[in-house]
Amino acid sequence: MHVLSNILSVLLLLLLSSKEGQASQVVEKRQTTAKYCNPGTQICYLEYSWGPTIPVFRVAVPDSASTNTAFDTLLQIVSPVSLGWVGFAWGGGMTLNPLTVVWPNGNGATVSSRWATGRTLPTAYPSATYRTVSASRNATHWTVETVCTGCSKWSGGGLSTTGVNTFAWAVSKTAVSQPGSSGSSFSIHSNVGMFSESLANAKVPRAAFEAYVKGAK
Numbered sequence: 202m203h204v205l206s207n208i209l210s211v212l213l214l215l216l217l218s219s220k221e222g223q224a225s226q227v228v229e230k231r232q233t234t235a236k237y238c239n240p241g242t243q244i245c246y247l248e249y250s251w252g253p254t255i256p257v258f259r260v261a262v263p264d265s266a267s268t269n270t271a272f273d274t275l276l277q278i279v280s281p282v283s284l285g286w287v288g289f290a291w292g293g294g295m296t297l298n299p300l301t302v303v304w305p306n307g308n309g310a311t312v313s314s315r316w317a318t319g320r321t322l323p324t325a326y327p328s329a330t331y332r333t334v335s336a337s338r339n340a341t342h343w344t345v346e347t348v349c350t351g352c353s354k355w356s357g358g359g360l361s362t363t364g365v366n367t368f369a370w371a372v373s374k375t376a377v378s379q380p381g382s383s384g385s386s387f388s389i390h391s392n393v394g395m396f397s398e399s400l401a402n403a404k405v406p407r408a409a410f411e412a413y414v415k416g417a418k
């Protein structure tokens with residue numbers, strides 16, 4: 202009896218510890234960054250993905266860009282249809298950095314420029330402006346690609362083109378109140394995350410970058 206219960210407790214420990222090990226491995230492995238090149242357009246991006254319930258975020262910048270200066274940034278978001286809005290924070294947190302907030306609007310999307318000084322509904326941020334490269338939707342995903350003028354540098358910070366940057370994201374399962382309006386209100390996120398990467402994988406030859414975003418409105 203004694204031996205049996207010892208064996209049982211060892212087995213139980215093994216079971217618990219292997220489950221724990223698996224769980225933490227899965228959490229760490231979910232978040233990945235890579236270089237992604239669109240085979241159709243030849244534009245390459247720094248790609249961040251987490252798992253099927255979180256959007257894929259892709260960032261590209263012209264290779265002529267230098268740290269803490271004004272340059273355009275390209276952001277592509279491929280979101281599961283289950284999400285009502287998706288936010289991207291260029292400085293890695295909710296407050297005091299440009300926030301790109303996007304949501305589906307029919308077959309297209311609305312891009313909203315926001316800024317937060319506290320952890321409440323972010324307000325309009327006119328220092329960053331956006332032009333939409335493309336937006337679409339199918340049964341499983343909505344996608345938007347937008348070029349931002351004003352997301353590379355802000356009061357108190359900016360992107361580094363040589364070192365590591367921290368970015369953050371937020372998502373909500375709840376639709377915004379007025380999908381057609383960039384001034385719409387929306388409710389708090391159901392999930393947030395951060396990642397740190399250099400822009401090495403995001404650099405696109407300047408001429409190709411400019412040609413790609415040229416027709417965006």
Ligand code: HEM
Nearest residue numbers: 288289290294295300320321322369370371387388389393
């Ligand atoms: C009604 C709108 C929003 C409200 C009320 C809100 C509120 C909050 C609160 C209370 C926290 C701290 C607790 C927590 O982690 O959940 C937080 C964190 C965070 N929020 Fe928001 N948020 C809003 C919109 C946004 C948007 C549009 C973004 C865009 C990316 C964003 C990004 C983040 C991030 C990255 C964090 C974690 C890091 C940090 O605290 O800076 N939030 N938010």
Ligand SMILES: *[C@@H]1O[C@H](CO)[C@@H](O)[C@H](O)[C@H]1NC(C)=O
Nearest residue numbers: 279338339340341342343344
């Ligand atoms: C729907 O769109 C997503 C994102 O662009 C794409 O990965 C997926 O293959 C599309 N699904 C179909 C059925 O076309």
